[in-house]
Structures are given as structure tokens and as C-alpha cells.
Amino acid sequence: MSRKRKIRIVVAKPGLDSHDRGAKVIARAFRDAGMEVIYTGLWQTPEQIAETALQEDADVVALSILSGAHMTLFPKITELLKKKGLNEILVLGGGVIPEEDIPALKKVGIAEVFGPDTHTGKIIEFIKENTRKK
Amino acid sequence: MNHNGQLVEGVLKGDRRSIARTITLIENNPSEARKVISKLYSHTGKAQIIGITGPTGSGKSTLIERLVKELRRKGKSVGIIAVDPSSPFTGGAFLGDRIRMQKHSIDGKVFIRSMATRNSSGGLARATRDAVRVLDASGKEVAIVETVGAGQSEVDIRKIAHTVVVVLAPGLGDDIQAIKAGIMEIGDIFVVNKADRENADASVIDIETTINMSWEKKKWRPPVIKTTAAKGEGTTELLNHISLHMKYLENEGFDKQRRQDVETELAEAIKQKTTDSIIGELKRTGELEELIGKILAKKTDPYSAADTLLKERLKGFKTRT
Numbered sequence A: 001m002s003r004k005r006k007i008r009i010v011v012a013k014p015g016l017d018s019h020d021r022g023a024k025v026i027a028r029a030f031r032d033a034g035m036e037v038i039y040t041g042l043w044q045t046p047e048q049i050a051e052t053a054l055q056e057d058a059d060v061v062a063l064s065i066l067s068g069a070h071m072t073l074f075p076k077i078t079e080l081l082k083k084k085g086l087n088e089i090l091v092l093g094g095g096v097i098p099e100e101d102i103p104a105l106k107k108v109g110i111a112e113v114f115g116p117d118t119h120t121g122k123i124i125e126f127i128k129e130n131t132r133k134k
Numbered sequence B: 001m002n003h004n005g006q007l008v009e010g011v012l013k014g015d016r017r018s019i020a021r022t023i024t025l026i027e028n029n030p031s032e033a034r035k036v037i038s039k040l041y042s043h044t045g046k047a048q049i050i051g052i053t054g055p056t057g058s059g060k061s062t063l064i065e066r067l068v069k070e071l072r073r074k075g076k077s078v079g080i081i082a083v084d085p086s087s088p089f090t091g092g093a094f095l096g097d098r099i100r101m102q103k104h105s106i107d108g109k110v111f112i113r114s115m116a117t118r119n120s121s122g123g124l125a126r127a128t129r130d131a132v133r134v135l136d137a138s139g140k141e142v143a144i145v146e147t148v149g150a151g152q153s154e155v156d157i158r159k160i161a162h163t164v165v166v167v168l169a170p171g172l173g174d175d176i177q178a179i180k181a182g183i184m185e186i187g188d189i190f191v192v193n194k195a196d197r198e199n200a201d202a203s204v205i206d207i208e209t210t211i212n213m214s215w216e217k218k219k220w221r222p223p224v225i226k227t228t229a230a231k232g233e234g235t236t237e238l239l240n241h242i243s244l245h246m247k248y249l250e251n252e253g254f255d256k257q258r259r260q261d262v263e264t265e266l267a268e269a270i271k272q273k274t275t276d277s278i279i280g281e282l283k284r285t286g287e288l289e290e291l292i293g294k295i296l297a298k299k300t301d302p303y304s305a306a307d308t309l310l311k312e313r314l315k316g317f318k319t320r321t
Ligand SMILES: Nc1nc2c(ncn2[C@@H]2O[C@H](COP(=O)(O)OP(=O)(O)O)[C@@H](O)[C@H]2O)c(=O)[nH]1
Pocket: B054, B055, B056, B057, B058, B059, B060, B061, B062, B063, B097, B100, B193, B194, B195, B196, B197, B227, B228, B229, B230, B231
């Protein structure tokens, strides 16, 4: 498929976090980098996130989680995406995620994990690099 | 079967991934999308199309969520296209309408798609209309289009929707502004949302007064309805008025309007096609460069150059231009 298209990115917060300030900041940074950001708000279930990615024909799904449930929620989301035939979507994880969990997350299809202190420029760079390849 | 053929077949079966990818094609590759739309066209015209427009923050998305809930209760399938502006500087967009509607995202009978304006009003109008056609062809019984309207909206929602609902809210400060900017002329129904706020009645009177000044010649008198979308109040009444307006259309001048819309669209398609082929050929033959040179050298002017060019190519047409 041609990659002339704009990068469409779903920014979602799975789980029970009580605020989404961080996710909104990152969503705005993506927008300012020229991407079309589909923002879904708090308390999204894995099914809602996967279905949103499908309907919006997203290139990227950026997940942010603070509550510590990443080890159960992230794999569920990548599994649902695969089940829906969305194998090409780049899935990124962010928020508070311990270093030792990262290898397991990568194994289930999270392309990269970014900690809370990551400069947004670095994430944007990663997205541009990895969507161009497809 | 080629890729387009697969998309067409998928859309007609109601396959959600095919619907999503066809809308992407419409946004990114209009000439390829035309082929798909041509194949879907004979399957369109069944859906009821509702336009929801108004200033940012008036509660359009919240209201749509409630409308969808009621429509689903009646067993209707629903497709939604929610348009938000792209940044003119970066080309990016923050599309946040889903936040209010996510409840419905996993309902198999609901399909929601966010679209950015991409800073091209002509292109957007076409893309929106065609995206609605995809939903229509996929079997959605109702299609809802959300656009930000502040007078000169980028999408002429009247040309897409059967019924246009203008959603305003008290305290936004732009009610009067909106009235002045001409938003009043596009509404078949007016909603004052956030009726839980105290100055809602003043807004209703404001709008009623403005309508009274302008509606007399028309047969449909736009009703003004108060809603509190956040609590789901007034949405049943709104849906009833939307049905009444549909009935009105079926009895009055609906066909005439449709004929006019088709004429406009056909004219647009012809313009596009002729421009593309003529410019394309002129580029290939190098004639375009040559003409530009002549015009720059003031040996001719753009108008005469166009006349000379077209005289040969449009021989069969007896226009008096
Ligand atoms: N007080 C009040 N707030 C509402 C009502 N409907 C929507 N809102 C709020 O208004 C804000 C904008 O709503 P949204 O649906 O996103 O507006 P849109 O920009 O027109 O789509 C949100 O914070 C809603 O919760 C209502 O009936 N009453």
C-alpha cells in the first residue's frame, strides 16, 4: 500500500487510570507533528480500542497506562488486533512500566515501550521511522 | 479479484474493515476511490442522512451518542462520520468526537469514523459525501454526519444530509455570532443544548425571533428544541422532529432538490475529468510549458490561450463562451 497517506494514530487509555493529562499532552504533540490523532478518552476496554483501530483504519495505536495493569491489558489488545486482521498496526506502550516487563510486552507485539520521561520528539521519530517501512 | 473489487464486495456485505479501508481510500486517493464509488453507487440512496452541525463545544457529539442510543433501541443500524478541523499549520488534527461515543464502538450495528478536514474544502465535501455513501451501501439505515459549523462551514452539509440539525448552546457566546454568520439559513431543526443552564430560554427566544424574520416563504418552519444531551433529555423529541422533516421532504420538492444535487455533482465530475485530461495531455506534450512561456512573455494571455486550446478540443459543443 502506498504510504502517501497521513499517519492516523489512535491514542487510548485502557484500564482505570483517573486522569488523562499525559495522554492528552502526547496526543497534542502527535497532532503538532502532522498526524491525525483519534483520541478516545479514559477507561477504554481492549475490545473498544481494537475496534476503534479497525474503524479508524489506524496506522498506529498508542496505549498509555499508569495503573499497573499493562501486563494483562496490553497483550489482550494486541491479541484482539491480530484477531481482527490488523497485523500491520504499530502498537506502542507508554506510562509507568517497569523495565523488566518490557521484553514480555515486546514478545506479544508491542513494538516499543516509552517511559514517562521520554521526549515526545523521540516517540514521533520512532513512529515516522516505523510506519515508513511498511 | 483485484483490490478494489474486494473492497466493493466487502462493503456490500457490511464488512467493517472494508468500510474503513474504503473511507481511507476516499481520503487519500480520490481517483482510485472514484472507481469504488461507481460500483457502490447503485446500492446507495437507502439511508436516512442526518447532519449535525454547530459551534465547537455545543454538545454535538454528546447529542449524537444519545441519538444513536435511541435509534439502536428502535433496531436501526447507524453509521457516523465525525469531521473535525485539521491544523492549517501542521496538517495534523485532534479528532476527539469518539470520546463521547465510545459506548457504541463495539456495537456491531454501529460504525464510527473520524475525519479531518485536511484543509481542502472541495476535497472534504467530496470525501464526506462519498464516505456517507460507503456507510449507506454497507446497509446502515441511518447515517449521521457531525461537522463544525460556524457560518462558513467547510462542508456544505445541506448537500449531503436530508435533515440538518444546528446545535447551539447558551453561554458559548457565539450564538448571536452564529446567527449573523448565516448558520441560521442551513438548519431544518435548531437545538438549544445544555438546557440545564439557566440562560437556555433566552437562547430559544433569540433563535425563534430570528427564524420568524426569515421563514415565511418556506413551508417548513424550523422547530427549536431544548435538549440536555448530557442527561439524555429532549432527544426523543428531537428524533420525532427529524422524522417529521423526513416526511415533509417525501411530500415536498424532495425530488427537485435531489435532481439539483445530482446536476451539481455531475457538473463537478465533468469539470474534474475534463480538467485532468486536458491538463494531463498538455503536460505530456510539453504544450503547457510552451504556453506558460508565451503568457509570461506577454505574447498571449491566459484567457486567449484557453480559448485557442479549447476551440479545437471541444469542437462538438455549441457553447457561446
Ligand atoms: N451542562 C451540560 N453540558 C453538556 C451537555 N451536553 C454536552 N455537554 C458538555 O459539553 C462539552 C462539549 O460536548 P461535545 O459533545 O464534545 O461538543 P461538540 O464539540 O459540539 O461535539 C462536554 O464537556 C460535554 O460533557 C448538556 O446537556 N449540559
